[in-house]
Amino acid sequence: MMAELTVAEKLKNMFELQLIDSQIDEIQILKGELPIEVSDLEDDIAGLETRIKRLENQVSDLEDEVSKHMANINEANALIERYEKQMDNVKNNREYDALSKEIEMQRLEIQLSNKKIKTTREEVMKKDETLKATQDRLAAKQADLKTKKVELEQIIEKTDKDEKKLSALSNEAREKVEERLIRAYDKIRTSYRNGLAVVTVERDACGGCFNQIPPQMQLEIAQRKKIIACEHCGRILVDDLLVDEVKDKVEGVTIAD
Incomplete structure (x- = not known):
């Protein structure tokens, strides 16, 4: 039986999935209508x-x-x-x-x-x-x-080769996220045209809806002790350091090679 993941690990896995899915979204945007x-x-x-x-x-x-x-x-x-x-x-x-x-x-x-x-x-x-x-x-x-x-x-x-590779990576990333969080992630993604379910705090604001995030909440987000959603749009919030950690990992294994 797998050990219970920490909140930080869950957040990393969800943000990794978001980064991969966002690259797939970019390909769909390239295809346009x-x-x-x-x-x-x-x-x-x-x-x-x-x-x-x-x-x-x-x-x-x-x-x-x-x-x-x-x-x-x-x-x-x-x-x-x-x-x-x-x-x-x-x-x-x-x-x-x-x-x-x-x-x-x-x-x-x-x-x-x-x-x-x-x-x-x-x-x-x-x-x-x-x-x-x-x-x-x-x-x-x-x-x-x-x-x-x-x-x-x-x-x-x-884009076909990249899209297939990204789809496979997305499936792998989804396997690392528990079902309850996947359901929430998918629901949020389909609620917004840009497909963003997991976002960072940018300039003290939600990276999805741009509403201000209180300092205390920002501190809790950085501590990674619990999963925190934006009070306005419901998107899951992550801190800048987590973003950098995950981006380094994802950029090394996706379509860059």
């Missing part, structure tokens, strides 16, 4: 590609409608021609009137088909305009994605 931007662009592109496919199908369906109406016109013209020839051989007015009505019906069918062709072609033009605009947007998004992917890949190439 690129991973999110790349993911968002990929989603946008997938959506635009789906829309383009849908528009292309709609245009194709509309063009099929135009072809169908054109076929109806050709069929109607053929019937008119046939009925007009039959009118040369009618035997009475009843047959003549019947053929005249058929011819009139086919002419109305042609008018209706022409009207539908005009309307459908107008729809095709609108769809084509929307399709062209969507294709332009897609091309712009694809170009943007290509640029951002190159940027991200270059950063990853430069």
Whole structure:
């Protein structure tokens, strides 16, 4: 069974973990919003590609409608021609009137088909305009994605080795901190954008929220007899000497080599 760590050792272990995690945070800052931007662009592109496919199908369906109406016109013209020839051989007015009505019906069918062709072609033009605009947007998004992917890949190439090494060191450092303190550390880290859970006293103030630390509390922090948190932000406070001791150790084993 491992011997109980002193408060000073616990503080050193927590600050060591903080230093390592802060280096990982710096790599994430270097990447910036690129991973999110790349993911968002990929989603946008997938959506635009789906829309383009849908528009292309709609245009194709509309063009099929135009072809169908054109076929109806050709069929109607053929019937008119046939009925007009039959009118040369009618035997009475009843047959003549019947053929005249058929011819009139086919002419109305042609008018209706022409009207539908005009309307459908107008729809095709609108769809084509929307399709062209969507294709332009897609091309712009694809170009943007290509640029951002190159940027991200270059950063990853430069930092991947360091990030993996730091992650391993972070895991090792976490093993040296008791579970209760790890839970507190993680909770504090996730509460602040800068990820600082363990900070030093700088110019008589908390290194996290910059509120003043009373002299008596500073003395207790330096004594390392108990774990002390900032009364304002809840961050764990350590003294300058401890910081120097841990920094010397961490800088010797992290990415500097």
